[in-house]
Amino acid sequence: MPNIGTVLKSEIARVSRKELRGETEAMKKSITLYRSEIAHLKRRMQTLEQQVRRLGKAAAKGSPAPEEEDDDKPHVRYSAKSLASQRRRLGLSAAALAKLLGVSALSVYKWESGNTRPRAKQIEAIAALRGIGRREAAKRLAEL
Known part of the structure; x- marks a missing residue:
């Protein structure tokens, strides 16, 4: 038969481990939340520093900020893959x-x-070619 002292000691250790586990779980959750918030703030700070550098360079050159340059022109996207597919669509060689x-x-x-x-x-010029077809492209080539 086990000694009542050892049984009591083991039961106290078990209960204390259970209590500690509950306390540490709450702390782990809050630590995770803090770390993600810190990472978000670091990313935000980095983008703001980049904007400050960009604006500082633009001010040093005496030119307007990059955001103000192309307000009247629509932004045209470009990708190498789309240029190749556009060329194939028009049936043209490089x-x-x-x-x-x-x-x-x-x-x-x-x-x-x-x-x-x-x-x-x-x-x-590439964007202007997007609206033409094969016949129009052949016609323009013949003119050149």
């Missing part, structure tokens, strides 16, 4: 597309492969 855009065939190849990105003027 050289023919280059001729339409007024650039070299190597430039079109590099744009489609994603190695380089066209300048704003070329992006506008």
